Amino acid sequence: MPPALAAPKPRPEEWWFDAWEITSKVWPITQGSGVTVALIDSGVAAQLPDLKGVVLPGVGYDGASSEDGRVDDDDQKGGHGTSMAALIAAQGVGTGMLGIAPKSRILPISASANDYAKPIRFAVDHGAKVINMSEGVGMAYCPIDIQDAVTYAVEHDAVVIASAGNNASVDSATAPANCKGVVAVGAVDAHLNVWEMSSPGNNVMVAAPGVYVGSIGRAGTYMARLSGTSQAAALAAGVAALMRSRFPEMSAREVVQRLLATARDVGPKGWDKRTGYGAIIPYKALTAAVPKTAPNPVYDDLGSGVRGRSGQAVSEARRTGAASESRDSGLGGSGGLVIAAVVLVVGGLGAGGAVFARRRMIRKG
Numbered sequence: 001m002p003p004a005l006a007a008p009k010p011r012p013e014e015w016w017f018d019a020w021e022i023t024s025k026v027w028p029i030t031q032g033s034g035v036t037v038a039l040i041d042s043g044v045a046a047q048l049p050d051l052k053g054v055v056l057p058g059v060g061y062d063g064a065s066s067e068d069g070r071v072d073d074d075d076q077k078g079g080h081g082t083s084m085a086a087l088i089a090a091q092g093v094g095t096g097m098l099g100i101a102p103k104s105r106i107l108p109i110s111a112s113a114n115d116y117a118k119p120i121r122f123a124v125d126h127g128a129k130v131i132n133m134s135e136g137v138g139m140a141y142c143p144i145d146i147q148d149a150v151t152y153a154v155e156h157d158a159v160v161i162a163s164a165g166n167n168a169s170v171d172s173a174t175a176p177a178n179c180k181g182v183v184a185v186g187a188v189d190a191h192l193n194v195w196e197m198s199s200p201g202n203n204v205m206v207a208a209p210g211v212y213v214g215s216i217g218r219a220g221t222y223m224a225r226l227s228g229t230s231q232a233a234a235l236a237a238g239v240a241a242l243m244r245s246r247f248p249e250m251s252a253r254e255v256v257q258r259l260l261a262t263a264r265d266v267g268p269k270g271w272d273k274r275t276g277y278g279a280i281i282p283y284k285a286l287t288a289a290v291p292k293t294a295p296n297p298v299y300d301d302l303g304s305g306v307r308g309r310s311g312q313a314v315s316e317a318r319r320t321g322a323a324s325e326s327r328d329s330g331l332g333g334s335g336g337l338v339i340a341a342v343v344l345v346v347g348g349l350g351a352g353g354a355v356f357a358r359r360r361m362i363r364k365g
Contacts (some may be wrong), residue, residue, distance in 0.1 A: 011096050020282050031101060043072040043110035050090045113137045147179050253299055258288075261290045
C-alpha cells in the first residue's frame with residue numbers, strides 16, 4: 001500500500017498560516033468541511049487549478065460576469081473576487097496557494113454597488129452560512145434595503161462579514177460595513193501594528209491580517225505584498241467557516257460572540273475604533289470556553305430601529321470589556337494575532353491600498 005500523501009503546505013509568503021498556527025493547531029480540528037461561504041465581489045475564476053472543485057454555481061448581478069458568477073470581471077485589480085476566494089479556500093495546486101478553510105466551498109456572487117440587497121438575500125437562500133463582502137460603498141449610513149437584507153441574513157443564521165475600509169481619515173463611512181449585524185474587520189500586520197490605511201469607526205469589531213497578504217488573481221498567478229482590509233475580511237470569513245464547521249449546531253450569533261470574545265487585544269486597552277476587540281485568534285475561537293454573558297454588540301442594537309450603528313452597543317462593550325489576552329509580538333498561540341480595525345472603501349488588490357471604484361463600488365484590498 002503506497003504511503004499517504006503529505007498534506008499541502010502554504011507558500012512561504014503566506015505568513016498568516018504560521019501566525020495563526022493553521023496547519024499545526026487549527027487544521028487538526030477542522031478545515032471548514034460542510035460550510036458554504038458566499039463571496040459578494042467581482043466573481044471568481046473558477047477554472048483555475050488552485051480553485052478546482054471549490055467554486056459552486058452562483059449568480060451575476062453586475063451585468064458583466066457570467067450568469068453564475070464563475071468568471072471574474074475585475075479588470076482593474078486583476079481579479080479581486082478570485083483573490084478573496086483563494087484566501088479562504090484555495091487548494092494548494094497550480095501556484096501552491098492555500099486557503100485557510102480548504103474544505104469549505106465558495107458561492108460566487110458578482111455584484112455592483114447599486115445592489116447589495118439582492119446578493120445578500122441570494123446568498124442566504126442558497127445555503128451560505130458565512131457571507132463575505134470585501135468591498136463597499138462610501139456613505140455615512142447603511143441604506144435601508146441593505147440593512148433589511150443583512151437583518152434577513154441574521155434571521156436566517158448567516159454570519160455577515162465586511163471590510164471596514166481603506167481610508168484612515170474617515171470614520172464609519174462605508175456600507176455595508178456600517179450596517180447593524182455586520183462584523184466589520186480592520187487590518188493589521190504580522191507584528192500587530194494597525195495598517196496605516198485601515199479605517200476607524202464605531203462599527204469595527206475585530207482585526208485580521210491585511211498587510212502583505214498575497215493571493216492569486218484571475219490569471220492564476222500569485223501576487224505578493226498586497227495590503228487592504230479586503231484581505232482581512234476574507235481571512236476573517238475563512239475563520240468563521242472553520243468555526244461553523246467545528247460547531248455545526250452553534251447559531252451565527254454565538255459564533256460572532258465567540259469570535260469577539262477570543263480576540264486578542266492589540267490596540268488601546270479594551271475595545272477601540274481601529275482594532276475593535278482585537279486580532280482574531282482562530283485556535284482560541286475553536287477551543288476557548290466563552291461565557292454566555294460575553295458582549296456581542298454586532299447584534300445588540302438590531303432591533304433599535306436605527307439604520308447604521310449608533311455606537312451605544314460598542315460603548316457598552318468598552319465598559320464591559322471582552323475576554324482578551326495580553327499583547328505580544330506574534331499572531332498565534334505563541335505570538336499575537338494579526339488583524340485590525342476598520343476598512344473603508346479601497347480598490348482591489350493594490351499593495352499601497354490605492355482607491356479604485358468599479359461601477360461606484362470600492363474593492364477594499
